[in-house]
Amino acid sequence: MLKTGERKKSVLTHPVRDYKPLFYNKMTETHLFSEVGRIIASELEPAELIQKIITTISRAVSFDDASVYVVKKTLPA
Numbered sequence: 808m809l810k811t812g813e814r815k816k817s818v819l820t821h822p823v824r825d826y827k828p829l830f831y832n833k834m835t836e837t838h839l840f841s842e843v844g845r846i847i848a849s850e851l852e853p854a855e856l857i858q859k860i861i862t863t864i865s866r867a868v869s870f871d872d873a874s875v876y877v878v879k880k881t882l883p884a
Contacts, residue, residue: 839864853877
């Protein structure tokens with residue numbers, strides 16, 4: 808039992824972490840992947856597809872330049 812004026816000691820040995828920024832970052836990342844998936848599903852023109860994806864990603868990630876590699880799968884003759 809605590810005497811008057813005494814405080815109960817905390818069982819935590821480390822400070823409580825604020826998970827809001829981590830949660831916000833994960834939500835932003837999930838939204839970004841969702842947007843890119845929507846663009847891929849809706850755009851048929853490769854040049855437009857690439858431009859829209861780069862524009863969408865640039866809203867979340869700061870960069871000066873981007874490169875896109877297109878891989879063509881060839882079918883056996």
